[in-house]
Amino acid sequence: SVHESLLCIWLDNYISTVPEAFGRISLEYTFFDNQEQCMTFVEESSDKTIFLITSGKFGQDIVPKIHGLKQLNTIFVYCGNIETNKTWSAEFEKIHNIYDDLHPLAKDMTKRIAQYYRQLGDNFEQNGDEADLAIDCYMYAQQMLADVDVDAELLLNDLENRINNLTRTTNQNQISITQKSAEVKILLSGAGRERHAELENIRSNKEDITVVWLDKTLTRSNAYIYRDLINKINDTTHCYSDYQECLDAIKKLHERIFLILSGSYAEQYLSVFNSLDQIDSIFIYCMQREKYLALRDEHAKLVEVYDTEKDLIVGVHHRTELRTYANFYFLDIRSQQLTRQTALFLWNQLLPLVLKEQTSVGETKHKKLLEICRDYYRDNKRQLALIDEFEQNYCALKSIVWYSKSSFVHKLVNKALRTHDHEKLNAFGYYINDLRQLLLESCKHLKQAKLKVYRGLTMSMNEIEKLKLNIGNIISFNGFLSTSRSRDVALVYSGRSANKEYLNSVLFEIECILVNQSVVVADIADASEYPEEKEVLFDMGTVFEIQMMDYDKKTKLWIFHLCMTKNQSTKMVRTFEIVQDYIDLAKKQFNEDNIRLLFAKLMCYLGEYSKIEEYFKQILNTLPEKQTDIIHLLVRVAEIQQKNGKFDQALEGYKNILDKQLCHPDIGLTYSKIGSIYLVKNDYQNALISLAKGLEIQAKCLPSYHPNLNQTLAQLTQIQHKMAADEVADQLLKKFETMKETYSIYIYTDSPDIVVDHKPWSKQKYSKVKLMCNTLDHLFFKLKHDLAQYYQDIGEKYIESKNYSQAKLYYNISTKYYSQLKEYTEITIKDLSVRATQ
Numbered sequence: 001s002v003h004e005s006l007l008c009i010w011l012d013n014y015i016s017t018v019p020e021a022f023g024r025i026s027l028e029y030t031f032f033d034n035q036e037q038c039m040t041f042v043e044e045s046s047d048k049t050i051f052l053i054t055s056g057k058f059g060q061d062i063v064p065k066i067h068g069l070k071q072l073n074t075i076f077v078y079c080g081n082i083e084t085n086k087t088w089s090a091e092f093e094k095i096h097n098i099y100d101d102l103h104p105l106a107k108d109m110t111k112r113i114a115q116y117y118r119q120l121g122d123n124f125e126q127n128g129d130e131a132d133l134a135i136d137c138y139m140y141a142q143q144m145l146a147d148v149d150v151d152a153e154l155l156l157n158d159l160e161n162r163i164n165n166l167t168r169t170t171n172q173n174q175i176s177i178t179q180k181s182a183e184v185k186i187l188l189s190g191a192g193r194e195r196h197a198e199l200e201n202i203r204s205n206k207e208d209i210t211v212v213w214l215d216k217t218l219t220r221s222n223a224y225i226y227r228d229l230i231n232k233i234n235d236t237t238h239c240y241s242d243y244q245e246c247l248d249a250i251k252k253l254h255e256r257i258f259l260i261l262s263g264s265y266a267e268q269y270l271s272v273f274n275s276l277d278q279i280d281s282i283f284i285y286c287m288q289r290e291k292y293l294a295l296r297d298e299h300a301k302l303v304e305v306y307d308t309e310k311d312l313i314v315g316v317h318h319r320t321e322l323r324t325y326a327n328f329y330f331l332d333i334r335s336q337q338l339t340r341q342t343a344l345f346l347w348n349q350l351l352p353l354v355l356k357e358q359t360s361v362g363e364t365k366h367k368k369l370l371e372i373c374r375d376y377y378r379d380n381k382r383q384l385a386l387i388d389e390f391e392q393n394y395c396a397l398k399s400i401v402w403y404s405k406s407s408f409v410h411k412l413v414n415k416a417l418r419t420h421d422h423e424k425l426n427a428f429g430y431y432i433n434d435l436r437q438l439l440l441e442s443c444k445h446l447k448q449a450k451l452k453v454y455r456g457l458t459m460s461m462n463e464i465e466k467l468k469l470n471i472g473n474i475i476s477f478n479g480f481l482s483t484s485r486s487r488d489v490a491l492v493y494s495g496r497s498a499n500k501e502y503l504n505s506v507l508f509e510i511e512c513i514l515v516n517q518s519v520v521v522a523d524i525a526d527a528s529e530y531p532e533e534k535e536v537l538f539d540m541g542t543v544f545e546i547q548m549m550d551y552d553k554k555t556k557l558w559i560f561h562l563c564m565t566k567n568q569s570t571k572m573v574r575t576f577e578i579v580q581d582y583i584d585l586a587k588k589q590f591n592e593d594n595i596r597l598l599f600a601k602l603m604c605y606l607g608e609y610s611k612i613e614e615y616f617k618q619i620l621n622t623l624p625e626k627q628t629d630i631i632h633l634l635v636r637v638a639e640i641q642q643k644n645g646k647f648d649q650a651l652e653g654y655k656n657i658l659d660k661q662l663c664h665p666d667i668g669l670t671y672s673k674i675g676s677i678y679l680v681k682n683d684y685q686n687a688l689i690s691l692a693k694g695l696e697i698q699a700k701c702l703p704s705y706h707p708n709l710n711q712t713l714a715q716l717t718q719i720q721h722k723m724a725a726d727e728v729a730d731q732l733l734k735k736f737e738t739m740k741e742t743y744s745i746y747i748y749t750d751s752p753d754i755v756v757d758h759k760p761w762s763k764q765k766y767s768k769v770k771l772m773c774n775t776l777d778h779l780f781f782k783l784k785h786d787l788a789q790y791y792q793d794i795g796e797k798y799i800e801s802k803n804y805s806q807a808k809l810y811y812n813i814s815t816k817y818y819s820q821l822k823e824y825t826e827i828t829i830k831d832l833s834v835r836a837t838q
Contacts, residue, residue, distance in 0.1 A: 006113070007048045011038045011062065012055040012078065019102050027113070027144075035062050042066050049073050051113060053105070056085040056098070067092050074112050078105055093241060096217055104287065111155065114141035118159060131166050138163045155309070209280070209320055210255045211237040214246045215262040243269055254419065256280040258316060263292055274299040281319050285312050327418055327478035330470045331543075333578055338589050343602050346586055348476050349579055350599045351417075352436065352540045355429045357596060366391075369427040373408050383408045396434040400442070403435055403480070404528040404535065417479035417540075420608060422615040432540070435480070439539050442522035446514060451521065453483035453536045455508040456494030464504060464558055471546050474578065475562065481538040483510060485523075489533050494557065504558055510544065511563045519564060543579060600636065612640055635670070642677060651677050668697030672712045684719050691716050744770045744786060746779060781824065788817035 008029045018029055032038035035058050042050060043066070050072050054062065056079030066072055077098040079085050089095045096112060099105040121137030124130040138159045145156055218239040240246035243265060250257060250273075257279045261270065263286030273279055282302045284292050289307040296302050303319055306312040329345040370391055377383035386407045394402065402409045413432065416424035425432075467475075484490050487507075494505040512519055520539035525531045544562040551558055587593055590601040596619055603612040616637045638653030654674045658667065671694030678687035695712045702708060745768045770786065791814035798807035 005047070005049055006116070007045055007050045008053075008113075009038065009042065009050060010053045011035065011058045012053070013058075014055075015078075019106075038062065039066060042069065042072065046071050049116065051109065051116075052076070053078055053109070055079055056081070059085070060088050063089075063092050063095070067094055073116065074109075076105055076109055078102070090216070110144050114144050114155065114159075117141035117144075118155070118162070121162065125162075125166065135163055135166055209258055210253060211258045211260065211316065212246065212250060212253075213237060213239045213260040214241075214243065214265050215239075215260075215285070216241050216264070217262070247272070250276060250278055253278055255415075258283065258319065260285050260312070260316070262286055263288055266292060266295065270295060270299055270302065274301050283312065283315060283319075329476050329478070330466070331474040331476070331579065331582060332470070333473055336585070338582075338586055338605075340606065342582060343586070343605050345474075345476055346579075346583060347420075347599065347602045347606065348478060349541050349543075349583065350595060350602070351425075352432075353595055354599045355425065355432055356436075365427065365430050369431070372424060372427050373412060376412065377408055394431075396438065399431060399435040399438050400522070400524050400527045400537070402431075403537070404524055404530075406529065414479055420603075420611050422611060422618055426618040436520070436539055439522045439537060440520050442524070443520050446521070446523065449514055451512045451514060451536070453485055453510050453512075454487050454490035455481070455483045455510065456490035456492065457506045457508070458494065458503045459506045459558075461504060464506065467546065467560055468549055471549060473546060474543050475546050476541055476543045477538070480540055481542060483508075483536045483538065485525075485534040485536060491557075505556060506558045506560065509559060509561050511561070513564060543576070597632075604640075612636075616640070635666075638673070642673070647677050647681060668694045668701060668712075669708055670694075671697065672708070672715070675712075676715060679715060679719060688716070688719050691719070743790070744768060746770060746783065781821070784817045784820055788814045788821065790814075791817070 006027075008027050009032065010029050011032045013033050015031065017031070030041070032041070038058075039062055042052070046069075048071050051074050052072065053076045056077055059075070059077050059079075063075060067075075072094060075092070075095045077085055077089055077095060078100075079098065080100060082098045082100050085098050089098055097108060099108075117137045118141050121134040121141070124134035124137065142156060142159045142163075145159075218241050238249060240249065247269075250259075255278070259273055259279050259282045261273070261282060261284050263284060266284045266286075270282070273282060279301060282299070284295070284302065284305040285307075286292065286305070287307055289305045292305045296305070304315050306315055329348050330341055331345040332339070332341065335342070370387060373387050373390075374384065377387065386405070390402065390407075390409065403413070404410075409431070412424060413428050415421070416428060490507055491505075494507050512521065514521075519542055521542070522537055523535075524537050525534050528535050544564055547561045547563050549558065549560050583598075586602065587598055590598060590605075592598045592601055600612055600615060600619075603615065634653065634657050638650045638657065641647075641650035641653060651674060654670050654677070657670050658674075671690050675687045675689075675691035675694060678684075678690060691712055695716065698706070698708060698712060747769060770782070791810045795807045795810035795814060798804070798810065
């Protein structure tokens with residue numbers, strides 16, 4: 001029997017029979033009131049899967065000894081005082097929770113074992129010829145949940161689906177599909193969106209939202225139990241059981257984050273998470289919903305508190321739909337300056353041209369795309385199946401169909417466009433070009449001369465203020481812009497009925513006059529999985545004028561009117577000419593006519609150094625060997641690596657450039673750049689050699705007033721001063737080191753690039769050197785600390801000689817220094833506390 005592999009063990013002095021709360025569960029328990037006997041039994045049961053309930057007293061002793069055993073699946077601690085057992089239990093990931101009430105213990109354990117049987121059933125199902133055993137496991141798990149009345153509707157539904165999948169006939173399959181299609185239509189129409197319980201039918205998010213889940217029970221050993229639940233919440237979900245690890249990971253993410261917190265973590269850290277810019281929305285998932293409801297009024301980003309899996313998933317998916325929005329860029333036509341805002345706008349306009357130029361279609365590109373997607377979705381069976389389908393069936397004529405699907409294509413393309421991820425943009429380049437070309441062809445079939453569409457969003461007040469400030473200016477959306485002919489559909493995505501105070505409902509009303517194909521836009525409803533949405537898709541980089549703004553006080557809806565005409569009687573506005581004027585301005589300012597290099601210089605201007613390195617690598621691979629810009633690009637890559645602190649990579653890059661430059665006049669500049677890296681690394685000897693070579697070549701090729709020549713001279717002078725200063729310091733240190741009167745030596749320099757290991761007068765060489773620093777605060781703090789310790793040591797010596805009056809004198813001096821350190825420390829702590837709460 002499949003049930004023989006499961007063992008339930010209860011270790012407690014006071015419990016020897018199954019309590020009433022567990023009375024209806026058809027499981028057999030082995031009871032122990034002796035720790036050693038229990039441990040022996042567990043160790044000898046290596047062929048079983050064990051679920052252990054232990055008292056707090058026994059648990060503290062036995063858990064550290066058996067926690068690493070493979071057969072031990074989950075531990076539950078049942079005790080009289082939860083608080084006294086929190087500290088030790090937090091160290092062990094197999095401990096599910098601590099209880100002082102049998103009823104929640106019974107429910108959690110039942111649910112856990114039911115999930116184990118579901119996993120066991122999955123294993124049998126995958127074997128192919130053991131369907132009966134799989135059904136047995138699924139039905140047993142169902143019965144367990146029903147016996148204890150566990151609120152696990154999602155798990156029950158999932159088990160029911162698995163049983164049906166193994167037993168249903170072909171006709172039943174067809175009926176099920178038909179029913180689900182009808183339910184999707186209801187969901188997308190907006191009716192019953194929040195109360196709909198069929199999680200399979202909720203449309204996956206289309207944007208790059210990452211879900212982070214923090215809960216002590218989400219440990220590596222039990223991750224499989226939550227896998228299906230996690231995949232249904234979001235395609236990209238990161239789970240953590242440790243607060244600090246979770247916080248560190250969030251700070252490194254550059255995406256919009258939805259955070260799911262357990263109740264206990266919410267009590268401790270909700271304020272911290274609420275203050276992080278990366279976090280868009282927060283959800284609490286716990287069994288005591290009422291306890292945390294009041295927190296919604298205190299924390300703007302807290303959306304809701306959920307106590308069932310079904311409500312959690314419905315809530316996260318609904319919130320995802322509301323927060324799906326396109327980034328946008330503005331062009332201030334009243335200014336003739338190249339601002340950061342203008343640079344972002346122009347970058348977005350040049351991107352389609354760059355992708356078109358650098359993209360080549362071929363088997364290698366296709367494989368690279370599939371490789372990236374499979375790696376990204378390696379744990380997601382649904383998306384991996386779609387990737388397989390894409391590999392087998394994709395062609396250019398299906399590009400719109402694939403974009404309209406809730407699949408990896410839509411999500412990764414939009415994410416790459418938003419984050420300027422050039423590796424993914426390059427991989428998806430051929431697909432993006434296919435989609436743009438098909439949109440252009442489809443645009444020709446639009447019969448009407450005038451088009452009115454809508455886009456609903458949720459926005460912060462800061463975002464709305466930016467839009468208001470740019471009324472009369474030009475706006476361009478990042479990537480492809482999805483809209484609807486239906487105002488009602490767009491209003492659903494504006495989230496009017498589900499706003500928090502910090503979010504607002506926004507509707508874009510867009511009017512286009514389709515003259516001479518001035519705009520590329522296509523009706524893709526027929527190709528969409530959701531034709532009821534009446535989707536209309538605009539090409540990348542489409543530009544509009546923000547004409548006016550309205551606010552509906554009754555519905556609290558902000559309405560922005562976008563158009564491509566100044567008014568209904570005029571022809572197409574000079575929008576495209578204006579954009580071209582600004583591109584010409586950028587070309588002039590950056591002294592660059594090559595579009596791909598101009599694109600790169602805009603990225604430099606925007607400070608996107610880490611991304612531009614990847615971009616240069618991509619375009620270097622697409623340039624022909626005879627391309628005259630090849631050296632220039634290689635230099636740029638090395639310069640970016642140098643700016644990013646990747647000195648070894650930059651050094652290698654510059655040396656490779658020397659081999660290609662040969663007699664090129666810029667070889668002198670390359671030697672100077674190599675010298676500057678050695679200078680930063682405090683390798684003065686090699687820096688001197690490289691800079692001297694650079695100066696020799698530059699002196700022959702450049703006029704005496706040239707800035708590159710002057711910079712090389714300045715760096716050479718700097719090295720000579722440093723080397724001379726080090727020599728003098730070394731002579732002084734030798735003298736002070738040997739003097740009997742010298743107790744300690746402290747070295748202070750105002751040079752920020754001091755590197756102790758490379759100084760000839762390091763602490764390794766001179767034993768009396770106690771500190772080397774480049775800030776006065778650090779120096780004074782160390783001096784006061786050492787003086788306090790010094791006078792305390794003298795006082796101790798007087799105590800040993802029983803000269804108490806002298807000891808008191810030196811102790812008083814020591815106390816004064818320690819008091820100064822205390823004041824400094826208290827001020828520092830107070831300052832850090834203030835900064836931490838900002």
